[in-house]
């Protein structure tokens with residue numbers, strides 16, 4: 001899409017949002033589809049122009065959370081995993097919030113905001129990111145989050161593409177992450193998120209064998225069917241205005257994508 005095309009798209013989305021259309025459409029879509037939705041954030045930075053593509057400013061993150069709290073039922077990972085076997089009605093208008101990697105600002109910014117709003121979230125932690133050095137998470141900070149109810153999931157030890165590793169190294173990443181985080185937090189680690197969303201049946205089977213209950217990847221679909229609980233789709237959220245977040249969560253992008261796929265030759 002050209003720069004002009006993008007601007008026109010933005011203006012149209014904003015118009016539909018402020019006219020109330022996106023809100024009403026989304027409410028109807030979510031109540032009918034009853035599909036679960038999982039969001040993934042990464043770094044929540046102090047500055048507004050951080051420049052990193054996976055980053056959102058804490059100011060915008062706060063706006064997102066206020067919007068989500070107002071419009072959705074925010075569920076915890078435990079509820080989400082229980083819901084997978086409880087049937088679709090469970091997920092009506094529900095969102096699971098996840099944050100990946102374990103940046104220092106997860107503790108400093110995201111945790112602070114989510115805690116003040118009493119919103120549950122899951123942190124998929126890369127073990128080697130917990131160094132305790134300045135600008136990094138420490139196990140003390142991780143334990144403080146756990147004590148406040150944050151659920152920790154595995155995200156590997158060294159944040160590598162598991163599909164590029166031999167069997168032994170791949171197992172070390174999966175098993176090692178679970179053991180290390182469990183040792184440090186005293187909590188059972190039930191979920192895993194694939195670094196770079198890279199996975200094959202080999203990794204999914206390894207996770208099952210190592211005692212994880214579910215694993216997460218990311219795909220463009222916002223409200224996926226999730227037939228395989230070892231490949232649950234998440235939507236990556238970047239530094240976008242609230243009206244764009246509302247548009248994503250209205251179901252309209254999924255419907256447009258589905259229509260295009262159906263009509264593709």
Ligand SMILES: [Zn+2]
Pocket residue numbers: 100101155159195196
């Ligand atoms: Zn990651």
